[in-house]
Amino acid sequence: MYxxxxxxxxxxxxxxxxxCAAAPDGTLINDPYEVxxxxxxxFNTGLDKSLLRPASEVTEALPDVLTDRxxxxxxxxxxxxxxxxxxxxxxxEGAISNTFRFFLNTTIGLGGLxxxxxxxxxxxxxxxxxxxxxxxxxxxxxxxxxxxxxPSTERDTFGLIIDFAFDPLQFLIPPEAQDLQPYAxxxxxxxxxxxxxxxxxxxxxxxxxxxxxxRLLYLQNRRFDLGVPVDSSYMxxxxxxxxxxxxxxxxxxxxx
Amino acid sequence: MTTAIRRRSFLLLTAAxxxxxxxxxxxxxxxxxxxxxxxxxxxxxxASGKSEAEMIKDFEGIxxxxxxxxxxxxxxxxxxxxxxxSAQMKAFTEAFRTYISAKYGRRFREFIGGRIDVQGESAxxxxxxxxxxxxxxxxxxxxxxxxxxxxxxxxxxxNIIIEGxxxxxxxxxxxxxxxxxxxxxxxxxxxxxxxx
Numbered sequence: 001m002y003x004x005x006x007x008x009x010x011x012x013x014x015x016x017x018x019x020c021a022a023a024p025d026g027t028l029i030n031d032p033y034e035v036x037x038x039x040x041x042x043f044n045t046g047l048d049k050s051l052l053r054p055a056s057e058v059t060e061a062l063p064d065v066l067t068d069r070x071x072x073x074x075x076x077x078x079x080x081x082x083x084x085x086x087x088x089x090x091x092x093e094g095a096i097s098n099t100f101r102f103f104l105n106t107t108i109g110l111g112g113l114x115x116x117x118x119x120x121x122x123x124x125x126x127x128x129x130x131x132x133x134x135x136x137x138x139x140x141x142x143x144x145x146x147x148x149x150x151p152s153t154e155r156d157t158f159g160l161i162i163d164f165a166f167d168p169l170q171f172l173i174p175p176e177a178q179d180l181q182p183y184a185x186x187x188x189x190x191x192x193x194x195x196x197x198x199x200x201x202x203x204x205x206x207x208x209x210x211x212x213x214x215r216l217l218y219l220q221n222r223r224f225d226l227g228v229p230v231d232s233s234y235m236x237x238x239x240x241x242x243x244x245x246x247x248x249x250x251x252x253x254x255x256x
Numbered sequence: 257m258t259t260a261i262r263r264r265s266f267l268l269l270t271a272a273x274x275x276x277x278x279x280x281x282x283x284x285x286x287x288x289x290x291x292x293x294x295x296x297x298x299x300x301x302x303a304s305g306k307s308e309a310e311m312i313k314d315f316e317g318i319x320x321x322x323x324x325x326x327x328x329x330x331x332x333x334x335x336x337x338x339x340x341x342s343a344q345m346k347a348f349t350e351a352f353r354t355y356i357s358a359k360y361g362r363r364f365r366e367f368i369g370g371r372i373d374v375q376g377e378s379a380x381x382x383x384x385x386x387x388x389x390x391x392x393x394x395x396x397x398x399x400x401x402x403x404x405x406x407x408x409x410x411x412x413x414x415n416i417i418i419e420g421x422x423x424x425x426x427x428x429x430x431x432x433x434x435x436x437x438x439x440x441x442x443x444x445x446x447x448x449x450x451x452x
Contacts, residue, residue: 028425118396123397124396207430208433216429
């Protein structure tokens with residue numbers, strides 16, 4: 001589907017892009033653009049307050065039977081891209097599983113409106129070009145906050161552009177169905193915001209520093225998805241929760 | 257210089273040896289038993305059919321019973337714990353207890369209608385990691401790990417990792433930000449945490 005002559009220059013570009021803010025491995029937070037990022041975070045929060053959150057209250061009031069159709073339709077359209085990325089990563093098992101999922105949901109699932117694959121235990125093996133770049137050894141790069149889309153890294157931002165530009169979906173479904181994709185994408189965003197409403201609210205509006213929380217959550221969760229080993233400080237020989245109180249002279253239990 | 261280092265290692269060694277139930281004594285089976293108990297308790301509350309408000313109250317109690325709150329409090333406070341007086345530390349720990357069990361007790365609400373299954377355990381530098389899968393309504397199963405230690409004298413969990421997201425790190429960031437907002441005034445932070 002992709003010619004290597006098309007892909008290679010892009011990979012070099014990605015490497016250059018990610019390389020410009022490379023940090024040593026194991027660095028928890030690499031955020032040289034913090035000032036700009038905080039501004040975009042503020043913009044996104046404003047957008048949430050004025051548009052996304054109110055809209056999500058509407059979708060949350062709708063029955064799940066209805067909103068599930070939008071979410072499942074959107075998820076199904078993302079599968080072909082995940083199949084290609086699985087292959088690019090050498091993850092044959094994931095690619096095959098996602099292929100079966102796509103065929104099952106597109107046929108029996110009526111064009112992806114229903115998710116019989118999930119019920120058969122054939123879950124989505126979520127992946128994207130950002131992960132492909134990670135598998136290929138491209139460094140994570142700096143943390144960035146994208147307008148509308150939220151937390152990302154330099155590597156993931158580049159991956160996002162490639163996934164968007166080279167979506168194999170265009171070869172698989174009629175153009176009329178493709179036109180629905182942006183609506184499905186936005187619809188899913190709104191519905192998900194409603195479903196995880198209280199969790200998102202507590203992050204965005206109850207935290208003392210929502211920007212720092214979102215950054216920490218995104219980076220840790222993304223690395224977990226990419227299979228980067230857990231880097232809890234005490235797992236890597238950094239600050240150890242037990243070193244200070246139990247291993248030193250103060251016993252936190254002495255007063256109890 | 258050498259003498260100073262020796263004396264320090266000697267002090268650390270004796271301190272470690274005199275601990276109630278050494279930190280390295282916890283077996284995988286014991287850690288797993290704790291998480292089994294914790295999960296059974298959460299599942300029982302979910303199945304109780306109580307109102308959501310009552311469930312959240314129960315979840316708070318469960319969190320408090322099975323978590324090593326003093327360690328979490330100290331870690332969350334980070335370097336500031338070193339300069340705090342023991343009275344401040346005690347007050348902070350109690351305020352943190354209320355704050356953290358309410359916050360995560362509320363989070364357990366997401367488990368209503370779902371199930372948590374213990375999968376296995378592995379050794380980590382400070383105890384045992386018990387791996388579980390959370391099967392929640394309408395979601396693909398996801399990984400939740402409990403880090404368990406018996407350094408307090410009995411097996412308790414001191415951290416929860418949800419899909420890579422480390423609760424202790426999150427809380428250190430949060431408490432640090434709260435302290436910054438109050439220009440490092442720990443007493444004000446304690447008072448405000450109590451009021452939350």
